Amino acid sequence: xxxxxxxxxELIKEFEGCKxxxxxxxxxxxxxxxxxxxxxxxxxxxxxxxxxxxxxxxEKDAKDLLKKDVARFESIxxxxxKHLKLNNNQFSSLVSFTYNCxxxxxAKLIKGRxxxxxxEKILLYNKAGGKTLKGLVxxxxxxxxxxxxxxxxxx
Numbered sequence: 171x172x173x174x175x176x177x178x179x180e181l182i183k184e185f186e187g188c189k190x191x192x193x194x195x196x197x198x199x200x201x202x203x204x205x206x207x208x209x210x211x212x213x214x215x216x217x218x219x220x221x222x223x224x225x226x227x228x229e230k231d232a233k234d235l236l237k238k239d240v241a242r243f244e245s246i247x248x249x250x251x252k253h254l255k256l257n258n259n260q261f262s263s264l265v266s267f268t269y270n271c272x273x274x275x276x277a278k279l280i281k282g283r284x285x286x287x288x289x290e291k292i293l294l295y296n297k298a299g300g301k302t303l304k305g306l307v308x309x310x311x312x313x314x315x316x317x318x319x320x321x322x323x324x325x
Contacts, residue, residue, distance in 0.1 A: 171244065171245065171248045172244065172247075172248060172256070172258060172261045173244060174240055174244055174261070174262045174265045174266075175258050175259065175262045177259070177262060177316055177319075178259075178261075178262025178263060178265055178266050178316060179240065179262075181262075181263075181266045181309075181312055181313065181316060182206065182207065182236070182240070182265075182266050182269050182270075183206055183236075184312075185207075185266075185270070185305070185308075185309045185312070186206045186207030186269075186270075187206070187207075188205060188206050188229065188232050189203065189204065189205065190204075190205070190226070190227050190228065190229070190231075190232065191204070191217070191227065192204045192213050192214055192217050196298075196299075198299075201213055202214055202217075204216060204217055204227065204232075204235070205227070205231065205232030205233075205235045205236060206232050206233070206235070206236040206239075207236075207239070207269065207270070208232075208235050208236070208239055216235065239269065240265065240269070243265050243268045243269045244261075244265055246268055246273045246276065247261060247264045247265050247268055247276065248261075250273070250276055250277060250280060251264060251276075251280060254280070254284075254285055254288075256285065257321045258321055259316050259317060259318075259319045259320075259321055260285065260288075260289070260317050262316060263292070263313045263314070263316040263317035264276065264279075264288075264313075264317070266309075266313050266316075267279070267292060267295070267310075267313050270306075270309065271295055275295060279291060279292060279295065288317075289314060289317045289318050290314075292310055292313055292314050292317060293307075293310045293311065293314055294310075295310055296309075296310050
């Protein structure tokens with residue numbers, strides 16, 4: 171299975187930021203977010219366990235949680251995109267995309283498309299609640315740039 175590269179990981183960190191207390195990005199969110207974009211029903215439990223264990227949720231906790239989350243999204247991209255034979259930049263870009271948009275949107279993005287078209291269409295996923303958001307425009311542009319970046323060959 172492929173692994174996200176450093177550029178892809180930095181992209182996730184840059185756009186997700188790091189919050190050491192649970193928060194809701196939008197009041198309508200079902201669950202809380204914590205650390206570097208961890209979102210889900212387990213968020214408050216993870217936070218409370220860190221507080222009980224060592225007094226607070228730390229940057230190390232956030233990085234450890236990110237590693238677990240990224241592994242899950244690597245597996246999703248690997249499973250959904252096996253037939254595409256992605257290079258590491260394409261794979262890493264789609265891990266960042268899926269981390270932000272979810273597996274359902276990855277499935278929509280790749281359905282019936284070749285690698286080149288996927289790279290073009292990634293820009294369409296820049297809306298939340300039907301509104302185009304500047305942050306999502308910037309993130310999709312960064313993901314597209316990584317997706318299209320040539321992979322350096324070993325000398």
